[in-house]
Amino acid sequence: MNDIGEKIKSARINAKLSVKELSDKTKVRQYVIESIESGDHSVMPDVYIKSFIKTLCNYLKVEYDNVMVTPKSSKPKKKKFDDEKIESEIPKPKAVIPIVDDKLNLKTNITQTFSTNFNDLFKKKNLNKERRYMILNSMIYVVLFLAIVTAIYFGFSSINKSSSRIENSDVLGGTDTVSIESESNSLFSFFEKPDSLKLTAKAHDTIWIRVLSDGKSINESLLKPGMEESWSALEFFIVDLGNVGGATIFRNDEKLPLFGRSGTVVKNIKITATEVLNIYAPKNDSARAARRKIENDQKSEPRMIEQSTIQTTPQFPLPKRDTLKF
Structure with missing residues (x-):
């Protein structure tokens, strides 16, 4: 892929275009063009690099290999269901027996069927996986639906029981005053807060x-x-x-x-x-270093010498001059 980068660079120079001009015309960033021309494709995933190479080659009219374009992934074909096998696995009902009611003179058709054991049904080797997943999903949805209905029922019943509380009434001036305190705790208040x-x-x-x-x-x-x-x-x-x-x-x-x-x-x-x-930024950033330097300067600053306020007196008082005798 380094050869295609050299071809793109040569075609750009022949067209007398700078990297910035080519970036403005093709809407491809300058650092991406420089990386492609130098053969460095680590700035982005390969699928995007190949897309940018195709865009540059089409604009500069440079031939490129079709192998460089990511081929479309061939989707695996889904297996068709074997209708004959499915029909053979479904139990067929037995013959219909007509029964005549003497009192009403009406015929009722009773279809005799046999109960199927679900454990035996899942143990069959030829049972299609799609049918098994469909049955399991249906059972899960039914259980979830019943659980939600039960939770809503008991939630509303508990709210109705504790919806109001009547306190003791105080009689003031012959008037009865009743204080009613309602609790507005709703079951759906849980869903009001955003959870994402x-x-x-x-x-x-x-x-x-x-x-x-x-x-x-x-x-x-x-x-x-x-x-x-x-x-x-x-x-x-x-x-x-x-x-x-x-x-x-x-x-x-x-x-x-x-x-x-x-x-x-x-x-x-x-x-x-x-x-x-x-999350991978260095912890010793400039702000912390500056703050640490200020703290160290404050600790190492010498203390200024202040003048003492203590007055000293001589230990023995001196005698007066007029009392001296020679």
Whole structure:
């Protein structure tokens, strides 16, 4: 792939275009073009590098190998159901026996069927997996529905019992005063609080972004000007951004500041409900170093010498001159 970078660089020079002019015409960032021309493809995943190479080759009319374009993944064909096997597994009802009621003179058809043991049904070797999953999902949905209905029923019944509490009445001036205290605890108040974070990126330049939600699911996207994409999580996001300043990032409709200098690549930006920080940033930053220097200067500052306020008196008083005898 280094050969194609040299071809792109040669074609750009022959067309008398600078890297900035080629970036303005193809909407590909300058550092991406420089990386492709130098053969360094580590700035972005291969699928995006190949897309940018294809865009540059089409604009500069440079021939490129079709192998460089990621082929479409061939989806495996779904297996068709064998209708004959399914029909053979379904038990057929026996013959219908007509019964005549002498009193009403009406014929009723009673279909004699046999009860199927579910354990034997699941143990069959030829039972299709799709049918097994369908039965299990139906049973799970029924159990969940019954649990929700039961919870709602008991929740409302407990609310109705404790909805009002009547305190003892005080008689003042022949008037009965009754105090009623209502409890407005609703079963659905639990769902009023938001239980998730929402991260939105609105691109006004071509960017590459990777979002890890709660440390479980990873989503990578290549956004072009005018595109918008959102992600959700319960606790936090870890964001890698290929072009700082190329998009505006929102957390629950709150605009976040830039993660670094415009046009640079940042990684491991952790976004929670209250904080935005780099989890691998060095702890000894400039602010802490300056604060530590001020504290050390205050500790090592010498104490000024002050004048003493204590008055000293001679230990033995001197005799007066007129009392001296020679």
